[in-house]
Amino acid sequence: GAGVSQSPRYKVAKRGQDVALRCDPISGHVSLFWYQQALGQGPEFLTYFQNEAQLDKSGLPSDRFFAERPEGSVSTLKIQRTQQEDSAVYLCASSLGGRDYEQYFGPGTRLTVT
């Protein structure tokens, strides 16, 4: 069946540009997570949605980062005025929600800010 998909797979942005990264979770999955993975590091949590509600955004590094999931399915991570330190792979994961459910990850979007 279809897994988590993300688009675009690769994005190059000039410093100062705004970008929008899309995540299509597995159909029916209640929970959706965004992670940021710098080169050579493990993924780091950014934010978490349960349906359309953003329950945890403690990992967002600055107010330039904004995420939404207006209808409880597709989610968009937006980064305003991109900086070079924003260069990373952005991973989306979804799960059925509740306890004892694993997260299924998408392939990620590699963002390069020049």
Place this chain on the structure above:
Amino acid sequence: DAKTTQPPSMDCAEGRAANLPCNHSTISGNEYVYWYRQIHSQGPQYIIHGLKNNETNEMASLIITEDRKSSTLILPHATLRDTAVYYCIVRVGGDKIIFGKGTRLHILP
């Protein structure tokens, strides 16, 4: 900070069992031990998880010590496709994942 300690890298001969250790001495009673792996240029992939009993599935076995302070992931017959970074994580199910640096497993032909 990650609540687990893993060796940064390990080698294993193809066809042999790969045993990946993990220390989690501060694990709480309601936290599960999860293992994920990340093959190059892919998103992390769930492998297995357990609370206190040993677990086995089609991918691997998970052995958790009686005091739950450490565990071992066992890939019974490693292949070249098992080359990846393996992450040991402790978490309450459904919660965000806090990844550490993981163990980079090299399968040698």
